[in-house]
Amino acid sequence: MTRIRFQQSLEELKEQLLVMAGLAEQAIQRAIEAYRVRDLSICDLVSRSELAINRLERDIDQAALDLLAMEQPMAIDLRFILAVIKINADLERVGDAAKAISERVRSMDQMAVADLPVDIPRMASMAAEMVRKCLQSFIEADAPMARSILAMDDAVDAMNKAAYKALTKVMEEQSHLAPQALNALMICRSLERVADHATNIAEDVIFWVQGADVRHHKSLTGKRDPDAGLKVEPAPQA
Amino acid sequence: MGEDKLATEHKMRAQMRTLADGAATGLAVLSTLLVVAPLVAIFIYLIYKGASSLSWAFFTDVPKPVGEAGGGMANAIAGSGILLGIGSLIGIPIGISGGIFLAEYGRGTKLANAVRFTADVLNGVPSIVMGIAVYSLVVVPQGHFSAFSGGVALGIMMIPTVCRTTEEMLLMVPNAVREAALALGVPNWRSVLAITVKTASPGIITGCMLAFARVAGETAPLIFTAFGNVGWSSNLNEPIAALPLQIYVYAISPYDEWHRLAWAGALVLIVLIVLAVSLVRYVTSRGVLKGAS
Amino acid sequence: MGVGIEVVNLNAWYGTNHTLQDINLNIPANHATALIGPSGCGKSTFVRCLNRMHETNPIARVTGTVRFGDLDIYEDAKPVEIRRRVGMVFQRPNPFPTMSIYDNVAAGLKLNGYNHRLALDEIVEKSLKNSALWDEVKDDLKKKSGASLSGGQQQRLCIARALAVDPEVLLMDEPASALDPVSTSKIEDLIFQLKSQYTIVIVTHNMQQAARVAENTGFFLNGRMVEFDSTHKIFTNPSDKRTEDYITGRFG
Numbered sequence: 001m002t003r004i005r006f007q008q009s010l011e012e013l014k015e016q017l018l019v020m021a022g023l024a025e026q027a028i029q030r031a032i033e034a035y036r037v038r039d040l041s042i043c044d045l046v047s048r049s050e051l052a053i054n055r056l057e058r059d060i061d062q063a064a065l066d067l068l069a070m071e072q073p074m075a076i077d078l079r080f081i082l083a084v085i086k087i088n089a090d091l092e093r094v095g096d097a098a099k100a101i102s103e104r105v106r107s108m109d110q111m112a113v114a115d116l117p118v119d120i121p122r123m124a125s126m127a128a129e130m131v132r133k134c135l136q137s138f139i140e141a142d143a144p145m146a147r148s149i150l151a152m153d154d155a156v157d158a159m160n161k162a163a164y165k166a167l168t169k170v171m172e173e174q175s176h177l178a179p180q181a182l183n184a185l186m187i188c189r190s191l192e193r194v195a196d197h198a199t200n201i202a203e204d205v206i207f208w209v210q211g212a213d214v215r216h217h218k219s220l221t222g223k224r225d226p227d228a229g230l231k232v233e234p235a236p237q238a
Numbered sequence: 239m240g241e242d243k244l245a246t247e248h249k250m251r252a253q254m255r256t257l258a259d260g261a262a263t264g265l266a267v268l269s270t271l272l273v274v275a276p277l278v279a280i281f282i283y284l285i286y287k288g289a290s291s292l293s294w295a296f297f298t299d300v301p302k303p304v305g306e307a308g309g310g311m312a313n314a315i316a317g318s319g320i321l322l323g324i325g326s327l328i329g330i331p332i333g334i335s336g337g338i339f340l341a342e343y344g345r346g347t348k349l350a351n352a353v354r355f356t357a358d359v360l361n362g363v364p365s366i367v368m369g370i371a372v373y374s375l376v377v378v379p380q381g382h383f384s385a386f387s388g389g390v391a392l393g394i395m396m397i398p399t400v401c402r403t404t405e406e407m408l409l410m411v412p413n414a415v416r417e418a419a420l421a422l423g424v425p426n427w428r429s430v431l432a433i434t435v436k437t438a439s440p441g442i443i444t445g446c447m448l449a450f451a452r453v454a455g456e457t458a459p460l461i462f463t464a465f466g467n468v469g470w471s472s473n474l475n476e477p478i479a480a481l482p483l484q485i486y487v488y489a490i491s492p493y494d495e496w497h498r499l500a501w502a503g504a505l506v507l508i509v510l511i512v513l514a515v516s517l518v519r520y521v522t523s524r525g526v527l528k529g530a531s
Numbered sequence: 532m533g534v535g536i537e538v539v540n541l542n543a544w545y546g547t548n549h550t551l552q553d554i555n556l557n558i559p560a561n562h563a564t565a566l567i568g569p570s571g572c573g574k575s576t577f578v579r580c581l582n583r584m585h586e587t588n589p590i591a592r593v594t595g596t597v598r599f600g601d602l603d604i605y606e607d608a609k610p611v612e613i614r615r616r617v618g619m620v621f622q623r624p625n626p627f628p629t630m631s632i633y634d635n636v637a638a639g640l641k642l643n644g645y646n647h648r649l650a651l652d653e654i655v656e657k658s659l660k661n662s663a664l665w666d667e668v669k670d671d672l673k674k675k676s677g678a679s680l681s682g683g684q685q686q687r688l689c690i691a692r693a694l695a696v697d698p699e700v701l702l703m704d705e706p707a708s709a710l711d712p713v714s715t716s717k718i719e720d721l722i723f724q725l726k727s728q729y730t731i732v733i734v735t736h737n738m739q740q741a742a743r744v745a746e747n748t749g750f751f752l753n754g755r756m757v758e759f760d761s762t763h764k765i766f767t768n769p770s771d772k773r774t775e776d777y778i779t780g781r782f783g
Contacts, residue, residue, distance in 0.1 A: 003780040072739060074766050074778040211768025414625035418689070420587055422639035422696065423615030432642055436629050 006071050010080065013063050017084050017091075020056040021135045023049050024091040027098035028131055028194055032124040034105045035187065043102040053095035060088045076208070083208035087138065090197040090204075094131065097190045097197070104183045104190070114180040116170060118163040120187060126156055127191045130198035137202060143209040146202040150214070156195035163188040284508065288501035296502055300469050301484070304493055311503050313470050314484040315510070317385070321464060321480055322454055324389025329396025329453075330446050334435075336397065337404025337442070342430045354402075361398035368395055369459035377463055385471060385478035388464030392456060396449040403445025407438040443522055447515050454511050457482040481507050533730030534600045534616075534699040535560040536581065541595035543576055543585065550576045552754045554595070558747075563722055563731040565741030565762065568751035569777065574734045577751065578702050581732065582617040583610040599699065615643065618693030618729075622705040624685035626677030626692070632659075632668050635677040635688055639696040654695050662691040663721055683714025690721065701725065703733040707740065719744050738778055742766050750774045 027049050034042040064085045067073060073081055130152050137146040163185065170181045203215050295310045302309030336353060344350030363371075368391055376387040411434050419429035435442070457480075460466070465477035466487060481503055488500035536558040543551035551573045558564050566574040579585040580593055583604065597604050604613045626635045634641070636655045645651070655672070659665040664687040668675070677688055686706060693701060703722070707715040722731060722744045735741050741748050742762055749759040750771075758765065758774045769775045776782050 002782060006780070074738065074780075075769055075775050077779050078767065412625070414621060414623060415627060417584065417587070417621065418625040418627065418692075419638075419642065421582065421584055421614055421617075421619035421621075422642065422692070423611050423613075424639070424642045425611055428642055433627060433629075437627070439629075 003071075006067075006073075006077075009063075009067055009071070010077065013060070013067065013081070013084055016056065016060050016063065017087060018135075018139065020053060020060060020088065020091050021138070023053050023056070024094040024098070025128075025131050025135060027053070027095050028101075029128055031098040031101035031105070032121075032128060034102050035124070036121065038105065038109060040106060040109060043106050046098050046102040050095055050099050053092055057088055057092040061085060064088075076211075079208045079211060083204040086204045087201050090200045094194055094197050097194045100190045101187055104187050108180065108183050111180050111183070114177045116177070116181060116184050117166040118184055118188065119159075120163075120184060120191070123156060123159045123163070123188060123191050126152065126159070127194040127198070130156070130195050130202075134198045134201040134205065137205050141205070141209050143206050146205040146209075147214075149202040150199060153195050153199040156192055160188050160192040281508070284501065284505040288498075288503070288505035291498040291502035292505070296499075296506070301499075304496075307495060309499065311479075311481060311484055311499065311506070313467060314479040314481045314503065315506065317464070317467065317471065317479040318454065318481040318507075318510075320385055320474075320478060321388045321392055321460070322450065324386065324474070325392030325396055325453055326446070326450060328390060328393025329449060330400055332393075333397045333400025333446075333449070334404050334442060336401035337408060337445075338430060338435065340401070340405040341408035342434065354405075357398040357401050360394070361402075364458075365395065365456050366458040366461075369462045372459065373462035380475070382475065383463060383465035383477040385464055385474040385476065388460050388478060388480065389474075391459035391463045392453045395453050395456065395459065396446075399449035399452065400442075400445050403448065404438075404442050407441030407445065408434055410441070411437045440522060443518065447518055451511050451515060454514075455482050455507060457486045481510075532699065532728065533560040533562075536700065536730065536732075537596075537598040538581075539596040539598075541577070541580060541597060542593070543573075543580055544592045545576075545585075545588065546590040550754055551580070554756050556749065556756060556759055558730060558732060560730045561727055562747060563726040563733060563745040565745035565748045566732065566734045566751060567736070567738055567741050567748060567777070569782075570736075572751040573754040574749075574751040575704055578704055578732055578734050581700070581702060582614050582619060584614070584619065586610055615639075615696060616698055617700045617702060618696065618698035620686070620689050620693055620701070620703045620706045623709050624682060624689050626680075626685050626688050628676065628678045630677055631673045632675055632677055632680070632688065633672040636691045636695050638692060643696075655691075658691040658695040661694050661721075661725070662687045663717055664688060664691055681714075683710050683717065686710060686714065686718060687721070690718070694725075699730060701729045701731045703731065705734055705736060708736060715740070738766070750777060752777070 027046050030042050030046050030049075033039070034046065064081050067081055068078075071077075130149050133145060133152075134149050136142070137149070167181045167185045167188075171178045174181075206212055206214050293310075295308055296312075297310060297315065298312050299308065299310035300313045301311070336357065340350050340354060344353070372387055372391040372394070376390055377383055380387070415437060416429060416434055419433045420426065424433075460480050460483045464480050464483065466483045467477045467479040471478040485500045485503040485507065488496040488503065491497070536556075538554055538556040538558070541551055541554040541556075542549070554577060566577065568574050576585060581597060581604075585591045585593065593605065596606075599613075599616065602608060627638060630638060633655055636658050637651050640646075640651060640654065656665065656669075659668065664684060667684060668680070668688075677685065680688060686709075690706075707718045710718065719740060722733065725731060726744075726746075731745075733741070733745060745762050747759065748762045748765045750757045750765065750769075750773075752773055758769060758771045760770070764770075765774060766778060769778065
């Protein structure tokens, strides 16, 4: 096997990304826990990890740029590095979303507890599961696992739409609960964003492993095409 | 302390190297002088012995009978020219063709090996034996000595040198040049002539000159073929005088007058060869027969 | 204009060495096709089969079919005829050392008997312009010998020489491997411009070069053609693992 140093560099890049992924996953899980138990100290932890995540984002982008410039990667190596750069950005956004949720939890601490017609815990656990799964698919380079996440995004989108409807209704009809409803709405939005980022990461894993671009492939019926991006163009004719 | 010792050691070694370098250069120069010295010595000696006998008459008169003073070697000089001309006409085309065959068409074949072997053997045949051979093959059937047979003898002697040099020069043409021509759709024969031979032509011409210079001084083969002539020959089927032959005849004679003429003749022979070679060199470098430098 | 090349079941031997095995390939007209592969994989041999130059080696043998359009180049034509339709540029520039720049470019025509002075002048100028060498040599056409130019210029001279006979196919065997990066770039730009007029086949060790100039790429390994596809596909997502291992540098 040749290009040992290059292979090692790729491994190191993967390790770096996994460290960042761990931080992002931990941040989102902590944010959801903070919401569940209304514990402000956990919010502090989330805010602090944000700094580490941002620094890692810069480091990973730099490392990826160096590899592109110095090693002329091809095929799967090129796709891998490209995927790393994109996943890097999505993970940073997940960190941002986690921070946004913890900010909401902080402000909700000042308010009375309200019983709202939204199942945030369920939405949260689904979003967290998507994050866990997409990172797992990256670690194991498992494209089918990544594909399964694409369908979960539809469910989270539906939940977010339902929450929007229900919470706007609450804000109209029970205006004294408007602050809580607004906060809840923003938390739902953040969770929906987390799900989107997890979906992006899954699409990037599929691109890396299979060379297929499955982004934006919703057919006219609104359903995702499971074989999208895998159609092969015919070889050139004389 | 140790560093000083190391430094002096280095210095000593450097000095030794310079000495060795100088010694080698000196040896090379000495060897060159040793090689050139005989040639220079011969030249000087010839000039010393022969220059005094040179006169206009030498170049215009034919030999006078014994006892009479004067006379020249005009017919011998002209005769050598004619013999070398015939010899070149025979030896050079055959030799070059043979070289082309060996390098371009027959590379590696058994026939080529046989041809090469034959050329080498021919090269080693003593010149007197060559003369006898041509005597049996040409003079006897014809019934007389002739310039033609002399030319044949010289020509055959030129063939091996021309052939082997041509082959070697052609082999030195890089294959890339041949391929370039073939890839253009040029037929092989044309590529060989217009490209390969042309590229090798300076070397081939050198080979021809080497052969020419070698046979210009040959005496033995002419004894039984050209035979010599005290006067002018009127056609190629008559015996003809030749400078080396004339020198030989005069040199072994008991007459002082002829000895003097022999020295003069030897000087003239060497000068003419040098002139001929230089002329060809000049003509080639001027681009009349253009080749790669 | 270029012609498409169809290769069917091509096998080649040098003596007992089975250098090419069952090559099947369609090289599209007016495109550049790159052939990559490790040393000794047969790509140079393959290219030499396309203009029957491998036949210059007495122990070479070929079976199978190669067609230029409708013409079977082995059954229906002589090697000399085919080579006049195909230009070839070699790895090391090989201008004719005894000829001037002008004569070098005109060699393919003059050596084949074409001698119309004015027409030759035009052709030489056009070819040198097409190979991006005209401006550098236009004042020295007959004064300078072909061998007195720099390496990059010599290679462009060889390209001009190949173009002067107006071939339909241009074969290039690692044309830039002996050149510096600037000369290499000039030659790549040239290939890019030329490919709309000729069918170009370029053998290269340099994968980035293949990626830069060729629409299609074939990967050769041990005398077989492992994969042939658009260059984009080969370099971003090849179908065969062997191709991927080669281009990512995991072997070879």
